Amino acid sequence: MERRTLYGVGVGPGDPRLMTIRAGEVIRAADVLAYPVNRSGESRSRSIASPIIDGHAIELPIHIPMTVEREPARATYDAAALDIDDHLRAGSSVAYLCVGDPLFYGSFMYFVARLGESHEIEIIPGVISLSACAARMHMPLGGRNDVLSVVPATLDEDALRQALEQADTAAIIKVGRHFKKVRDVLRAAGLADRATILESATGEEERVTALEDVTQDDAPYFSTILVRQGELS
Amino acid sequence: MERRTLYGVGVGPGDPRLMTIRAGEVIRAADVLAYPVNRSGESRSRSIASPIIDGHAIELPIHIPMTVEREPARATYDAAALDIDDHLRAGSSVAYLCVGDPLFYGSFMYFVARLGESHEIEIIPGVISLSACAARMHMPLGGRNDVLSVVPATLDEDALRQALEQADTAAIIKVGRHFKKVRDVLRAAGLADRATILESATGEEERVTALEDVTQDDAPYFSTILVRQGELS
Numbered sequence: 274m275e276r277r278t279l280y281g282v283g284v285g286p287g288d289p290r291l292m293t294i295r296a297g298e299v300i301r302a303a304d305v306l307a308y309p310v311n312r313s314g315e316s317r318s319r320s321i322a323s324p325i326i327d328g329h330a331i332e333l334p335i336h337i338p339m340t341v342e343r344e345p346a347r348a349t350y351d352a353a354a355l356d357i358d359d360h361l362r363a364g365s366s367v368a369y370l371c372v373g374d375p376l377f378y379g380s381f382m383y384f385v386a387r388l389g390e391s392h393e394i395e396i397i398p399g400v401i402s403l404s405a406c407a408a409r410m411h412m413p414l415g416g417r418n419d420v421l422s423v424v425p426a427t428l429d430e431d432a433l434r435q436a437l438e439q440a441d442t443a444a445i446i447k448v449g450r451h452f453k454k455v456r457d458v459l460r461a462a463g464l465a466d467r468a469t470i471l472e473s474a475t476g477e478e479e480r481v482t483a484l485e486d487v488t489q490d491d492a493p494y495f496s497t498i499l500v501r502q503g504e505l506s
Numbered sequence: 507m508e509r510r511t512l513y514g515v516g517v518g519p520g521d522p523r524l525m526t527i528r529a530g531e532v533i534r535a536a537d538v539l540a541y542p543v544n545r546s547g548e549s550r551s552r553s554i555a556s557p558i559i560d561g562h563a564i565e566l567p568i569h570i571p572m573t574v575e576r577e578p579a580r581a582t583y584d585a586a587a588l589d590i591d592d593h594l595r596a597g598s599s600v601a602y603l604c605v606g607d608p609l610f611y612g613s614f615m616y617f618v619a620r621l622g623e624s625h626e627i628e629i630i631p632g633v634i635s636l637s638a639c640a641a642r643m644h645m646p647l648g649g650r651n652d653v654l655s656v657v658p659a660t661l662d663e664d665a666l667r668q669a670l671e672q673a674d675t676a677a678i679i680k681v682g683r684h685f686k687k688v689r690d691v692l693r694a695a696g697l698a699d700r701a702t703i704l705e706s707a708t709g710e711e712e713r714v715t716a717l718e719d720v721t722q723d724d725a726p727y728f729s730t731i732l733v734r735q736g737e738l739s
Binding site for chain 1: 516528634641668
C-alpha cells in the first residue's frame, strides 16, 4: 500500500467472498475509502465490502446523480476528484470501491481521466457481474470461435438490433426502464425465447427468470439479459 | 464445501492475489484438484493457485491437446469427465481450476455439458484477463453506451472485420499465430494505431506493446489485443 496513491478497487458482483485477496488487502489498509452513493443514500460497493471495513478509514461517499444529462454527473466527478486530490496531496492512500470491475462500465474511469496525470493510480480488477450471471446459469459466455458482445440497453432499437446480429452471446446490461424496448427487439429478432434475465446475481436478492416469463414492463437497473444464439459442444 | 460436488473455480488472470476469497476456500478444502495441462506438462491454472495448494488433495492433471481439429479434444474431455465422475461417485469434492473465469472461453463448459445432468456443479466466477489488461493500461473496457465485443482471433478476416465494425472497444483474444492476420485487418480498418497488445497481464512475464511496435509475426497464445475506437469523457 503506497501513500499518495489512488486505488480503483473492484469488489465483485455482490457476494463478499467474490472479492479478491488483493482487494481485501487494499480496503483494509487504505486511509480513505471513497464510493458512489445513490440518491437513497445507499452504496452497493460499500455494502459488498462492509464485512472487511473496520472503521479506521475516513469515508468519502460520492453522490452520483443518475440522470440522462451528462452535466450534473460531470460536475459531481469534478468536485469529487478535488476531494480525492486533497486527500492524496495530504499523503493519504485512497481506495475507490467499484461494483464488479473498475473499468467495466463503472464510474472509476472518470477519476482516471481527472487524476491520472497528477497522481499514481493502481487498479485492482474484480469479478464482473456477467461472470456471476453465467456461473448462476451454468451458461458459457463464450467458447472457441464465439463473439461475445456487451450491449448497453440504453442504445436505440436499431443499434441494439445491429449489435445482436454480430454476437453469438449478447449480454445486455443496464436493463432497468429499457426492458420493454429490449424485449421488443429480441422478439422481432426471434431471440426472446433464448433470453434470460438476471437480477443482482450473487447478491441477496438474486433472481433468474426466462425473459418471456416476466410480466411487468420494467426491471431493476442492475439487471442483465443474457442471450445465446449459437450452440456449444 | 459439499461432497460429491464439482466446483469450477476461476483463479483469475495470473497474480495469485487476484484469486477470490471463495476460490481460496474451495481450493483449500477440495479432495481432488483437477486442471488442464499443456503438452509441455505445464498448468497455468495450477501455477496461479500454487501458493495455496498444501498437498493434501489428490491431483488430476488433464492433458488437453491444442489442435484445430475437435475430435482429439472431445476424446480428452470424455475421458477426463469419466475420471472426475469416479471421484464424485466415491464421495469426493472436485475443484477444476480455470485461468480467469470458468465460463469465459475456457474448458470448463465441456465438463458442465458432460457432468451437469448427473452431478451437483457450483461455479466460482473469477477475474477475467481482459479486466487485468484494462487495469494495466488504465483503459476502460466500456462505459455509458459503448458496445464491447470479445472477438477470437481464430475467426476469418471477414468475420473479424464485421465484429470490429460494431464495437466501440474490441478485445481480440487467443492471438498467438493469428497475429499477422489480425494486424492486417486492423491496418485495413485504420485501427492499428489504436491497438495495444498485452501478454499475460499480471503474470510474471507481463508485457504491453503498441501494436505497430511489434516486429515479429507471431505472439504468445495468451495475448490480447485491445482496440478502442470511441472517446470517453
